[in-house]
Amino acid sequence: xxxGLDEPVRxxxxxxxxxxxxxxxxxxxxxxxxxxxxxxxxxxxxxxxxCNGRVMMARQTGVFxxxxxxxxxxxxxxxxxxxxxxxxxxxxxIPVIGGVLFLFVLGMLLRASFSDPGVLPRATPDEAADLxxxxxxxxGSSGPGxxxxxxxxxxxxxxxxxxxxxxxxxxxxxxxxxxxxxxCDNCVERFDHHCPWVGNCVGKRNYRFFYLFILSLSFLTIFxxxxxxxxxxxxxNRSGFLNALKDSPAxxxxxxxxxxxxxxxxxxxxxLSGFHTYLISSNQTTNEDIKGSWSTKxxxxxxxxxxxxxxxxxxxxxxxGPLHPSLIDRRGFIQPDTPQPLSHSNGSGLYPxxxxxxxxxxxxxxxxxxxxxxxAAATPLLHSDPVMMGRAGPPPSGKTSLGGPCSSLAPxxxxxxxxxxxxxxxxxxxxxxxxxxxxxxxxxxxPEEMPxxxxxxxxxxxxAAHGGHLNPAQLYDPxxxxxLHEDSVRGLVKLxxx
Amino acid sequence: xxxxxxxxxxxxxSPYCPATFHNLQELRHSASLANKVFIQRDYSEGTTCRFQxxxxxxxxxxxxxxxxxxxVKTLNNYYAEAEKIGGQSYLEGCLACTTAYIIFLCxxxxxEKVLKKIGRYIQEQNEKxxxxxxxxxxxxxxxxxxxxxxxxxEDRASSGSSSGSSSTSGTSAR
Numbered sequence: 001x002x003x004g005l006d007e008p009v010r011x012x013x014x015x016x017x018x019x020x021x022x023x024x025x026x027x028x029x030x031x032x033x034x035x036x037x038x039x040x041x042x043x044x045x046x047x048x049x050x051c052n053g054r055v056m057m058a059r060q061t062g063v064f065x066x067x068x069x070x071x072x073x074x075x076x077x078x079x080x081x082x083x084x085x086x087x088x089x090x091x092x093x094i095p096v097i098g099g100v101l102f103l104f105v106l107g108m109l110l111r112a113s114f115s116d117p118g119v120l121p122r123a124t125p126d127e128a129a130d131l132x133x134x135x136x137x138x139x140g141s142s143g144p145g146x147x148x149x150x151x152x153x154x155x156x157x158x159x160x161x162x163x164x165x166x167x168x169x170x171x172x173x174x175x176x177x178x179x180x181x182x183x184c185d186n187c188v189e190r191f192d193h194h195c196p197w198v199g200n201c202v203g204k205r206n207y208r209f210f211y212l213f214i215l216s217l218s219f220l221t222i223f224x225x226x227x228x229x230x231x232x233x234x235x236x237n238r239s240g241f242l243n244a245l246k247d248s249p250a251x252x253x254x255x256x257x258x259x260x261x262x263x264x265x266x267x268x269x270x271x272l273s274g275f276h277t278y279l280i281s282s283n284q285t286t287n288e289d290i291k292g293s294w295s296t297k298x299x300x301x302x303x304x305x306x307x308x309x310x311x312x313x314x315x316x317x318x319x320x321g322p323l324h325p326s327l328i329d330r331r332g333f334i335q336p337d338t339p340q341p342l343s344h345s346n347g348s349g350l351y352p353x354x355x356x357x358x359x360x361x362x363x364x365x366x367x368x369x370x371x372x373x374x375x376a377a378a379t380p381l382l383h384s385d386p387v388m389m390g391r392a393g394p395p396p397s398g399k400t401s402l403g404g405p406c407s408s409l410a411p412x413x414x415x416x417x418x419x420x421x422x423x424x425x426x427x428x429x430x431x432x433x434x435x436x437x438x439x440x441x442x443x444x445x446x447p448e449e450m451p452x453x454x455x456x457x458x459x460x461x462x463x464a465a466h467g468g469h470l471n472p473a474q475l476y477d478p479x480x481x482x483x484l485h486e487d488s489v490r491g492l493v494k495l496x497x498x
Numbered sequence: 499x500x501x502x503x504x505x506x507x508x509x510x511x512s513p514y515c516p517a518t519f520h521n522l523q524e525l526r527h528s529a530s531l532a533n534k535v536f537i538q539r540d541y542s543e544g545t546t547c548r549f550q551x552x553x554x555x556x557x558x559x560x561x562x563x564x565x566x567x568x569x570v571k572t573l574n575n576y577y578a579e580a581e582k583i584g585g586q587s588y589l590e591g592c593l594a595c596t597t598a599y600i601i602f603l604c605x606x607x608x609x610e611k612v613l614k615k616i617g618r619y620i621q622e623q624n625e626k627x628x629x630x631x632x633x634x635x636x637x638x639x640x641x642x643x644x645x646x647x648x649x650x651x652e653d654r655a656s657s658g659s660s661s662g663s664s665s666t667s668g669t670s671a672r
Contacts, residue, residue, distance in 0.1 A: 107598040121642035126534050155541045164541070172644060176541055190545065212595070306544055317583050320591030323607050324581075327642040 040330040044122055045186040053330040055114040057199050058184050064113055064199030071109070071217070074261050075102045078224045082231045089234060094227060101220045108213035109198065116326040117203030118189035120170060120178060128171035135166075158305035177306070179287055189324075193286040202286075205326065208319050211276050218266070218273045225262040283307040283314040529632060529651040537570065537646040547577040549638070549646050560650065561631050569623055569635070570646070573616065580612035613639060 040053035048057050057064070075098070083095040123131070135151055151166035153173055164173045167180050170187045174180070179191035181201050190204035202210045279289060283306050288294060294304040308314050535556050540548040551570045553563045590608060594601055620637050628635055628648075636647040 104598055107600075111599060120644070123644070124641065127536055127641070127645060127647070130534070130536050157542060157544050162541075173538075175539065176545055209599075316588060316591075319595070320588045321583050322581055322587050322590075322609050323594075323602070325607070325609055325613060325639075327639070 037334050038330070039328070039332045039334055042334065043328070043330070045119065046184050047119075047186070049330065056116050056330065057113060058194065058196075058201065060183070060196065061199040063196040067109065067197045067199075070261065070265075071102075071105060071220075074224065074265075075220070077257075078228065082228055085231055085235070086227055090230075098220075098223060098227075101216060101223060105213060105216045105220050108209050108216060112195075112202070112206045112209035112213050113198050113200050115200075115206045115209065116328060116330070117201040118191075118205040118324065119184075119201075119203075119326075119328050120172065120175075120187040120189060121328050122169075123171040131166075131171065131173070160303065160305040162305065177285060177288070190285060191287055205324055211273075211280065211319070214269055214273045214276060218270045221262050221265045221269055225259070225266055228259055228262065280318045281311040281314050283318065529653050531649055532652040533650045535648045535650065537648065539644060546581050547638075547643055548574050554648075556650065557633070557648065560633055561628070565627055569627070572619065573638075573646070576612055576616045576619065580609045 038053050040049040040056075043049070046059050048059060048061070049055065050057070078098065079095060079102075083098065086094045151173075153164040153166075155162055155164060155176070157176060162176050164176065166172070167174050167187050169180060169185060172187065174187055175189060177190045178187050180187045181191065181194050183194050184201055186201070188201050188203035190207070192202040192207055192210075194201045195210065198210060198213070200206070276286075279286060282304065284294065284304060288304075292298060294302055296302050308317060533556060535554045537549050537554065540550040542548075549570050551567050551574075553566055557566060587608065616639075617637055620635050624635055632651045632653070634649040634651065636649065638644070638646050641647055
């Protein structure tokens with residue numbers, strides 16, 4: 001219905017835009033005429049989309065398939081080998097309950113994995129410019145080379161002072177409890193952690209699914225574990241224990257393996273469920289708990305301003321609260337006149353002169369081509385000193401992990417030591433593709449937001465690791481060009497004092 | 499779906515009114531985008547959706563303070579209603595949980611219903627109050643609920659040089 005109306009209108013739109021285009025855009029609008037694109041196709045984060053934007057997952061999904069396989073194989077074995085015996089000897093309710101539990105577990109897992117965790121869309125260029133203006137005005141005049149103060153806003157929530165940090169990637173001030181996931185390269189609301197087992201971030205929108213998944217999985221593993229043991233015991237009562245074990249491998253070859261898998265799963269998953277039950281009842285996120293944001297060890301009168309004070313209310317709010325809609329509108333069609341957010345990963349990692357953003361408006365192209373010359377002149381003025389942002393962060397720590405299988409990669413952990421500012425931009429940049437762009441990118445990406453390298457060895461060779469991360473991803477080129485463009489514009493505005 | 503009068507000036511980027519793009523093209527022929535004002539979120543009450551009611555100075559000459567504040571307060575009330583945790587939301591949550599959230603394939607959540615109400619309200623406000631004053635409110639959902647974006651238009655005949663590029667960053671100003 002909505003789509004039908006869009007098509008003829010869009011044809012008119014494209015015709016009108018064509019007449020005003022400069023030449024680089026004409027080929028693009030021709031492309032657009034053929035296939036109307038959906039917003040997920042130009043999504044700037046590092047996510048994968050399936051089913052034409054209906055399914056959204058993180059980039060690394062290998063462990064998720066492992067989770068699926070483990071659950072299905074263990075349950076499959078249970079239903080195939082133990083249930084017939086138990087159904088006939090005890091009660092047929094056992095496979096029925098097991099089946100319901102299994103389906104619920106699968107449903108919750110898929111829901112947690114495939115849904116949008118609460119990603120905050122990046123700022124449109126106008127918004128970003130407006131924020132930059134406000135920050136410049138607040139900071140007063142700061143010439144090049146002067147270290148700008150950290151971009152932080154403070155807000156008082158329920159009597160507790162909370163700091164809102166500025167996200168350099170998304171160009172927004174993060175709402176309270178939001179955090180930037182370095183693996184998915186998105187800001188996520190009420191960020192809990194990035195779960196590799198689920199193949200997605202866990203945030204505001206899918207936390208309840210995640211919690212119900214681990215809770216029901218605990219019940220399922222305990223259920224299977226208990227009834228497999230029951231099966232062995234019953235069998236051994238009949239024919240002696242050793243015979244039962246002997247029969248087991250012969251007739252039911254994998255019962256032993258089931259037990260082993262279940263045994264280890266039970267402890268880790270039950271432990272994780274218990275931990276998250278504690279988090280829900282105190283209305284904290286894993287992120288906050290690990291950082292000790294509301295712990296009394298930090299400050300005497302530190303308390304959690306989001307808690308409702310009552311365990312029951314906290315639980316109800318987390319599990320039965322309203323389900324927020326997705327903010328990123330993955331399946332919407334791209335309308336050419338809407339300002340698109342500053343994107344990093346459009347795949348067009350080209351050099352400035354031949355750059356072709358599909359989502360950048362044509363006016364900006366006209367402006368950009370004329371300003372590129374000025375940009376080249378302005379750049380050395382603005383970026384003469386390598387200035388690092390976000391120095392005031394928690395001390396570098398290795399990857400922290402919970403007792404359970406879900407090792408939460410706390411995104412705010414700076415994986416690069418504070419010796420980074422000392423490294424000159426020029427020397428190490430020779431290895432990277434676009435020196436100016438990356439140099440600039442370093443200036444504006446705080447250590448917290450760099451993709452966290454794997455393992456503590458990254459601390460030894462921070463730059464190499466970082467370079468290694470940036471190299472395969474030509475993702476940062478367009479963004480840094482945007483930032484360069486904006487900065488050159490700002491510089492020009494200041495110079496020309498308009 | 500809210501599509502009353504196609505000739506009227508509505509938020510061009512609203513997904514509910516695809517045909518308004520024509521009207522905004524016409525608007526752009528006669529008026530040019532001068533500036534955009536962003537009303538930021540107010541987090542003083544936690545993470546619930548609220549916008550600041552502080553009157554921005556750029557709108558001083560364009561609209562009365564009370565009208566603006568009324569609009570923002572009404573929007574805040576709508577969002578509070580959407581996010582309210584009470585009897586109805588518990589019922590909805592428990593029902594959804596027992597059906598393993600399959601029920602949301604058929605039924606839309608309360609939040610989505612309120613968002614539609616908000617869309618209609620903003621449209622109505624644009625028609626009656628803001629467009630006659632050369633302003634246009636963009637639904638916050640289009641901007642990820644971060645800001646209320648108010649576009650300020652100026653009549654091309656009255657403004658001498660094109661004011662589109664001089665203001666913010668010159669991007670996406672059409």
